[in-house]
Amino acid sequence: MSDADKFLDTGRRVITEEAAALQQLADGLGDGFASAIDLLLNVKGRVIVSGMGKSGHIARKIAATFASTGTPAHFVHPAEASHGDLGMMTSGDVVLVLSNSGETPELVDLVTYTRRFGIPMIGVASRANSTLLQRADVSIVLPQVGEACGYGVVPTSSTTMTLALGDALAVALMEYHQFTPENFREFHPGGKLGAQLAKVADLMHDGDTIPVVSTDTPMTETLLTISQKGFGVVGVVDANQSLVGIVTDGDLRRHMDGLLTHSAGEVMTQNPTTVSSQMLAAEALAIMNNRKITCLFATDSNDSGKVLGILHIHDCLRAGVV
Incomplete structure (x- = not known):
């Protein structure tokens, strides 16, 4: 032997x-x-x-x-x-x-x-x-x-x-x-475990950093917001500040002819995919990977649809969410 x-x-x-x-x-x-x-x-x-x-x-x-x-x-x-x-x-x-x-x-x-x-x-x-x-x-x-x-x-x-x-x-x-796993995360905020249990609210950008415009915002101002905020997208909200659409690079290309004569509401893609701020960031990352997108807007959990923040795929990767 x-x-x-x-x-x-x-x-x-x-x-x-x-x-x-x-x-x-x-x-x-x-x-x-x-x-x-x-x-x-x-x-x-x-x-x-x-x-x-x-x-x-x-x-x-x-x-x-x-x-x-x-x-x-x-x-x-x-x-x-x-x-x-x-x-x-x-x-x-x-x-x-x-x-x-x-x-x-x-x-x-x-x-x-x-x-x-x-x-x-x-x-x-x-x-x-x-x-x-x-x-x-x-x-x-x-x-x-x-x-x-x-x-x-x-x-x-x-x-x-x-x-x-x-x-x-x-x-x-x-x-x-x-x-619960959520309780467990409170004692393990660092490392891989903390990353896997992180919620969208822990990683998302909120407040003035959120790229949003109203439906009647001219595309000249909309393009400026996209550039300034740095996410490559902008959310479009109605008078109640509820998310009704999103303007992406694809929307810009589709409306290239006369783009600057339009408003954000005319160019936007309606009913975009959103997530809850309380969703696990790992789940949000899976959605982005499946839909081949780089950002998701987080909205409140009731029917108002008000924008609470925006999560970029790079936020998840930096935090170690895989």
Whole structure:
């Protein structure tokens, strides 16, 4: 067997063992999980997540997942907690403590502090009779499975289960609170995720930057507006400021003979495609690509059709919307 085949065998074995551990975790999930959700739903302050070593790394990720899905949370390092960070926890908080063995010595001061000041604590460990779970208000017992390293010493299956458990808690809370992608975007304004969840209103040009003229505006002035605003188009509005048409390069070419003798209302294309300012920018970009156009006017969502802004395809590309 070649080295490549050996590597593949190892990779498949580890993933298969960890998947089996996750299945055991799912099958064994019980009242402790439901009680933990009840406790987390009623928290008045924040969720404090803590753990040592590899459990600490998992705790950081769980805290970040809570925070990004509408449950205020942060990580407290148990060793730092013994040197002043215990003050980061208050009586209105709930503490989620992770420890595979349930006997991690660095957790002693943190656990004792929660007991002394009546701070509710959820313990997660693989031993039901461990010190952590015996002292916790709510206990979640992880299945006792072998680590996928083959020697039973490297945290692999145990950390995978703990990570998945944290995700399950966060998603259960998220679904209960009916947390939406729009809510999620509020915590992720940057990067690809923020770009994909950006709305037309976030990227569009509004106010005096919008290229609009009235139906009776002479084409001499209309051409000047197109040039000054820099979008290559101009919206045409009626007396109620509702969008009734648009003048594009194509319209100019079609009316080349005697163009300057016409008004914008005579040259415009009627009933142009528009979007809502609350539409996702990614959807607006798809419309522009499908119709092979570079701009879309955003109008209000009621029947008035008043112009709220204009979105150019370059605005989407600059923001990373694809």
